[in-house]
Amino acid sequence: xxxxxxxPEALRLQEGESSSLNCSYTVSGxxxxxxxxxxxxxGPEFLxxxxxxxxxxxxxxxxxxxxxxESFLHITAPKPEDSATYLCAVQAPGGQNFVFGPGTxxxxxx
Amino acid sequence: xxGVTQTPKFRVLKTGQSMTLLCAQDMNxxxxxxxxxxxxxGLRLIHYSVGEGTxxxxxxxxxxxxxxxxxxxxxxxxxxxxxxxTSVYFCASSLKTSARLHFGPGTxxxxx
Numbered sequence: 001x002x003x004x005x006x007x008p009e010a011l012r013l014q015e016g017e018s019s020s021l022n023c024s025y026t027v028s029g030x031x032x033x034x035x036x037x038x039x040x041x042x043g044p045e046f047l048x049x050x051x052x053x054x055x056x057x058x059x060x061x062x063x064x065x066x067x068x069x070e071s072f073l074h075i076t077a078p079k080p081e082d083s084a085t086y087l088c089a090v091q092a093p094g095g096q097n098f099v100f101g102p103g104t105x106x107x108x109x110x
Numbered sequence: 111x112x113g114v115t116q117t118p119k120f121r122v123l124k125t126g127q128s129m130t131l132l133c134a135q136d137m138n139x140x141x142x143x144x145x146x147x148x149x150x151x152g153l154r155l156i157h158y159s160v161g162e163g164t165x166x167x168x169x170x171x172x173x174x175x176x177x178x179x180x181x182x183x184x185x186x187x188x189x190x191x192x193x194x195x196t197s198v199y200f201c202a203s204s205l206k207t208s209a210r211l212h213f214g215p216g217t218x219x220x221x222x
Contacts, residue, residue: 004152032208043114043200043213044153087153096141096160096207097168100152 002027002092004101012107013078021073021104023088033071034098035064036087044087047073078108112136114214116201122220123191131186131217133201141204142184143168143211144176146197153200159184160207191221 007022025033032051036044048057050066057064061082063074073086085105089098114135123129133142140161145153155168157176165176173195175187184203188195198218202211 034210036211036213041216043202043215044211045213046210049210089153091208096143096158096166097155098153098211100145100154102150102152 002090002099004088004090004099006086006088006101006104008104009102010105010107012109013075015079015108015110016077018074018076018078020075021086021106022070023073023101024070025088025090025099025101026069027090027092027099029093031091031093033066034089034091035071035073036089038085038087038103047086075106078106080108080110082106083108114201114203114212116199116214116217118217119215120218122222123188124222125192127191128187128189129191129219130188131199131201131219133184133186133203133214134182135184135201135203135212136182137203137205137212138181139203139205139212140181141207141209142178143202143204144174144184144186145200145202146170147200147216148197156186156199191219193221195219196221 004025035047038044048064053068085103087103088101143158144156159178162181201214
């Protein structure tokens with residue numbers, strides 16, 4: 001069974017304090033790993049897609065990396081506006097379903 | 111370009127009542143999905159559609175029905191609501207099967 005776990009469950013950072021969020025997955029053949037950002041009361045917004053081990057993607061203060069068993073979302077010098085829940089999802093070959101992790105709730109304090 | 115819209119935004123039902131959630135997208139996407147999101151759990155797929163006139167079951171389909179009569183609309187129905195269906199419901203669409211999902215703003219449903 002395809003599974004996704006995320007750690008930590010919640011993370012509090014001071015503005016400018018860099019850190020990483022983890023997404024661990026078990027899937028029989030990864031078709032794609034997706035990162036989304038979700039603000040309170042809103043739908044998730046797409047951040048990145050990673051397809052193969054070793055791949056990296058960057059956007060502003062965020063950088064996503066992928067290995068064969070996990071992905072990291074690195075946040076460099078975060079700002080309060082980066083506060084959100086970050087969701088990770090995987091898709092296996094032949095399936096329509098994206099399996100989502102429970103998310104990491106990030107709070108960046110000024 | 112509104113993207114994905116959902117109506118209503120909030121709803122309170124009593125056990126046994128029925129309702130329909132409407133999802134609309136203006137991006138000409140083939141694929142549409144209904145997810146539910148509960149505290150501490152990831153988004154779970156209820157039903158999905160790979161094109162107009164098609165529907166399929168997801169991970170948690172029991173107690174729900176769907177229809178996709180028009181390409182731009184995907185309806186989620188609850189025939190007899192139960193407290194276990196209290197959740198936030200998200201509709202999503204995608205251009206193709208492995209593409210990113212575009213989510214709607216969600217519907218918060220409470221069943222008492």
